[in-house]
Amino acid sequence: MTSAERLNGLSGTATGQRVFRSAIERFAKQGFAGTTVREICSDAGLTTAGAYYYFASKEDLLYQLIRQGQTALIDTAQRALAGVDDPIDRLALLIRTLAATHAVFPMLTRVADGELGALASQGPHLAEILALRDAYEGFWEETLAAGVSSGAFAIADQRVTRLSLIAICTGVSGWFSPAGPLTVEGVCDELAQIAFRIVTARRGGNAVSVDQTPRFELSLLPQFPWDAEGVS
The missing domain is CATH 1.10.10.60 (Homeodomain-like)
Known part of the structure; x- marks a missing residue:
């Protein structure tokens, strides 16, 4: 073994x-x-x-933690997006799932986002993690491209928009507190509405509210009991 x-x-x-x-x-x-x-x-x-x-080695342990986090993001996105074709609804779900994961598991996500550079650049661990990250970001790329193609989004640079939206969500792990004024669901709604303004989301020429998009159940998030600061 x-x-x-x-x-x-x-x-x-x-x-x-x-x-x-x-x-x-x-x-x-x-x-x-x-x-x-x-x-x-x-x-x-x-x-x-x-x-x-x-x-x-210590790197093996870090790799395992990051791998579990990245794999969970992919699995969660796949479950949330299953059967959802509308790019506006898909974007709302991507925002909600990524923001919720960072709110509920702040330590794991800070490590996964911030310590990737600690994996040896020539080793197999980094290559695998980068492939998982690219696979996850593929959901965002496809969603933004579909939104632009259908006229639902007005975006000048899809890559910059994608990276900016992801950064807004990953930043949640640095400031969210369950003792604060917003619930996890409230944070997700606020960020989804911000995202809609960034991409100028429209249906039939009208601005879209997050209330018009699918919800995401927190119970569908992965379970990491060893993230001691997780929000139940």
């Missing part, structure tokens, strides 16, 4: 929950470079030797 297979198996155990929780907390608060395997092991109640049975 490879270390990747052992690490995958570990994620479903109590020991695995402790390892992933410690890693995600320390990577989010101290950064990948500022975290040691010894610290993660100490938090999780493992010896360093015992930890290396499950992962070959």
Whole structure:
């Protein structure tokens, strides 16, 4: 059994929950470079030797966390968009799912978004993660292109628009608080309405309200119990 297979198996155990929780907390608060395997092991109640049975290096652990996050984004988008063809509705769902994921799992998403550069540039891990990221962004590319083609969106530069909309959503992990004035659903609605203004979303020549688009149930989000700051 490879270390990747052992690490995958570990994620479903109590020991695995402790390892992933410690890693995600320390990577989010101290950064990948500022975290040691010894610290993660100490938090999780493992010896360093015992930890290396499950992962070959600190980078292996980071890769597994990012991979789970990226895979979950793709799966969530696929479920949300299934059977939805209208580009306005699709954009609303993409905004809602990405913003909600960053609100509910702030530590995982900060690590996945901010520590990608810690993966070795010549190793297989980075190539796989970049392929997953490109696959996810493909949903956005297709949606914006369809909206422009149908006349639902008026966009000068689709690439800049796509990157800007994604950045608005990923930024939620840095400022959202469940103790604040907005719920997760409220944040998603606000950002979807902002997105509609950015792309000049129109139906029949009229501006579109988020109230006219499909909702997204938070229960459809992936489950990452080791993201201790997650919002239930």
